[in-house]
Amino acid sequence: MNQRRLLSTCAIGCLLLTLRVLAAQGPPGQGGFVAYPQRSVSDPAAVERGKAMFSVNCGFCHGPDARGGDSGGPNLMRSDVVLLDDKGERIGPVVLGGRADKGMPPFMLTAAQIGDIAAFLHSLPVSSRTGERQVDIVVGNADAGRGLFQAKCASCHSATGDLQRVAGRYADPKILQQTWLLPGTGGTRGGGQPRPAPPIGAIVTTANGQKVEGTLNRIDDYMVSVKLADGTYRTFRTDGPNAPKVELRDPLKGHRDLLQAYSDADIHNITAFLVTLK
């Protein structure tokens, strides 16, 4: 499925998995992707010296992590001066000359010090996809969620029945939330495996009245393939003159229909309730 999505997804949207593999000549990326080489650190001592120099001279405006500061210094991690610089030859003139028009004074540093600052800046990983942070996603109201659960979910599910201790089965509330929204989805692209969706029931009635019942293997505009109770498959053409009647029973239909009905607050509240079911 990932591959299929990759095929139909544009260049800007689908490289989450590869950016973790940022190595100069490291393993090739999955699916034909090759990551951008990060610069190798040849002199760790220079990086440490540069970090210290940066923190006392530059961090006030550009932020201690060089991603921009409160005093208006721009993010240097996306600066073309820094990205195109090798060993301080582009950074140096800016440091020594300042940028009077933008309020940056000149800094009288030696070539060696500028080289150290450049080494520090080049040691910071540059990525268009910053790593996922552990942020608590439980922001809803559990009482409101209990009421919603009774109204929307209780016809199929029970907090004391099938969902008893559900929060214990999903340690990460984000996975719990994604799973109750629509089982079978919710993994990150290239990330962990989601809980598989329950099978869709399929009943195929042929033109001569024969009824074949099982679970759906696959269906497209021309075929339906059904897995029978004994583990065998039967496939039927559905585009001919004697096309069979096909009836599908999707156990997740309720979940799908509700996607268009929830507010985000509803979702947050239901999750806040479900995480109490420990």
Added chain:
Amino acid sequence: MKRVLLTAFVAGASAIIAAQGLDPASIARPLGESWPTYSGDYTGRRYSSLTQINQTNVKHMTLAWMRRLANGPGPAGPRPAGAPEIIISGEGDGSVTVAGPTQIKGSILAVGGVLYVTTPDNTWALDANDGHEIWHYFWKTKGGTHIGNRGVGMSGNYLFFVTPDDYIVSLDARTGKERWHREFSPFSQQYFSTMAPIVIGNHVLVGTSNDLDAPGWLESFDPETGKTQWKWYVTPQNEGDPGLETWKNLDASRHGGGHPWVPGSYDPETRLYVFGTGNPTPAYTSQTRGDGDNLFTCALVAINVDTGKMAWYYQTSPHDTHDWDSAQTPILVDTMVEGQRRKLVLTASRNGFYFTVDRMTGQHVVTSKFSETANWATGLNESGQPVRNPAKDYHVGGALVSGANQGATNWPPPAYSPDTGLFYLPASDTYAMYYLTELDPRGAMGLGGKDERNVGTVGSYLMAIDPKTGKIAWKHKYRTVADGRGQGLLTTAGKLLFGGDPDGNFAAYDPANGNPLWHAAIGQVSNAPETYMVDGRQYVLVAAGDTLFAFTVNP
């Protein structure tokens, strides 16, 4: 007509393969026996005048040939006798291996009995009669994003294509020998390149790609020398540039993205190249961009090809916050609207909205919502632009947004038939949860700062839209329960509409109603189908992964 006959005669007589040069002026003619540019012709319609394969005989359409291609320099050691030549070049040192599968995800030019096919770092010339390899050019890469290559551009006997590590390369079409290459966007700023160059007279146009916060531009090259003729930046780069007032400050606009990574269309009469621009950056945590519209990202833009100056723009996604670029190839159409002959440009955007715009002025004509589930906009403003609902950007607890990142449609090209007057596109209704993960008020760079979790596809469609009203004329819902979408489209004067479906079928449909007329299960189609004629026979050509399939109706 005489010329067409002559071409057919030459192609037929040449049992030996000799690439025929391409007169760029011929690209402006209606699409027929050859396929000389990304969209077939400059209009972007992907409508072929060929009728040998048509609605009456398509049920007899059958495989003429198939050819599997393999990326890379080929096996070590001497080449077997008679094997086609592999030309190896590139600025990489050979240590970066692209080990993924070979994926043909672009347009294939068909000129003078030869097909020109690309994947990232690879270009092939194949015999259009049976797919036999004539030559294979391989580029040793420095790395970068190898997501896809959309094809070559051609002028005379010269080919042009781009590499993922940011070079524009020119080859001699007859031999595959390199003429020149030059870096046109800096690899160290994490640019990458995918676009099929578009040849217009004495100009070769290429747009940039980048996922970091770097400015996007369209650049025109001299086909002889590769020298820059002009460069047009999508976002303001200097004080006083138009559109700067729509950004927080110059630092924001200089890092504002907008990469035009998909080929546009061209109007020879006005000499305007009309294309779509990409999304602004940072893509999600947009606070560093200010509250404005972030011009000229996510817009239709018309550029005079001789001067490189913008004639007009129409922004289809003001201040995008979901990485939904508007780079989709627009379609140029002349038609009657309310009793007036109008020159129009049509586009269906990744954001789920369809637009008809006047291509002389950029004036808005029609907007409609083609993705039923799209929930990120509160409505349309007086200019017909969707109005973003900031609550649907993202949320720490997750915001349920339709569409997911891939959008309601994407780069796979749409088509238009003058016979039906309908605009065709692959579309899907999808949902994802968008979680904000970057709590630092400075936001993130590029695509960072969020965790997008897919919730799934609720409907995948082949769709036809009436450009005069924006209304959906018909919608073929694929019966699939898989999470996919159809691929790019082709339509013909044979009253056929071709495209790959989400379930690995290549199919022909009735363009009047979307009913399937023919199909073959060839595997997941990976590009838009095309058609060409060689030696008096029409072929329909399509790629599925690493394999090309050419179909024909036997006489």
